[in-house]
């Protein structure tokens with residue numbers, strides 16, 4: 001499947017040649033996108049149904065817009081995921097990560113254990129800690145603040161990318177603070193940015209089935225926009241491949257675009273494939289066998305690039321969800337960021353993802369280079385850190401190449 005795809009998405013095939021494969025009405029839509037015109041929800045839905053020649057043309061269009069807007073470099077961040085507890089009462093039916101506290105493999109890490117992991121990550125060159133956890137009912141009210149203060153006290157240089165809107169909602173309830181006051185307190189304790197996870201699909205009917213205790217759409221928006229207003233930027237995500245329709249995905253992307261125009265606070269957009277194994281959703285037959293990896297994923301990436309042009313420049317692939325080979329192909333369907341690698345990515349692994357637990361910096365750079373693109377290390381906020389790799393050639397095989405298995409962590413965690 002992938003080699004067939006790779007043939008279809010041949011690097012170097014002229015854009016005009018691939019556009020000519022589209023049906024006339026779809027070609028007109030793609031031409032509008034290439035002109036920088038806004039793609040509506042209806043048009044986004046049409047893109048998400050593209051097949052055959054239309055799909056090849058869609059992917060080529062996304063690639064051309066990516067090249068025009070952000071160039072050929074592919075960024076990645078050196079970070080570590082830190083899932084400090086898997087104890088959670090929320091009961092999302094798509095989640096294979098959460099445990100009840102009495103289960104044998106439930107965990108709740110001490111501050112000392114957390115600091116040891118951060119220390120290890122810093123030693124390996126991480127610039128960011130991506131931290132999320134389950135919603136633990138026995139957590140002391142100010143735990144999130146206390147963890148931040150402990151980490152930033154010991155490692156002031158590390159960027160803390162932590163706590164989804166679900167965790168912010170829970171923390172603010174536990175402390176009886178407003179979202180604004182709670183976020184301000186976390187910012188003062190060292191919070192840098194927040195993951196825009198817990199979004200899944202921003203549609204309350206779908207959310208009710210996926211997880212009726214989760215933040216609803218308006219609460220998610222309130223927390224994200226309050227954070228942005230306070231200068232706390234966030235990522236944005238969509239989870240696809242479960243109960244949703246193409247229209248839900250298109251409407252979700254359009255909502256993210258609208259919010260971005262209001263706040264400018266999103267740093268990136270990350271489409272996340274739903275990993276069905278070991279989830280209640282799959283066990284109970286609410287979702288069937290997942291669509292095969294490949295065309296389905298590339299459609300979502302390409303449509304995201306078209307719909308978000310002019311609003312969010314950075315489109316991140318998720319090798320954790322779709323594996324290395326397909327993540328490479330997604331670089332030709334609109335993506336310009338490879339995320340990171342995994343040091344402790346227990347969320348997707350629990351759910352049956354197959355891309356392994358971590359990828360080293362060297363591997364990420366090699367995967368990017370193999371598609372003829374230049375890997376560039378970045379910070380959380382997309383500042384470039386080329387100096388760290390200025391001695392490496394495109395494929396990184398020169399004498400100055402960094403050696404060793406410098407492991408980094410993909411983000412954002414999709415579980416919350």
Ligand code: SF4
Nearest residue numbers: 088090092095415416
């Ligand atoms: S997705 Fe997050 S909030 Fe939902 S059950 Fe899993 S850990 Fe809990």
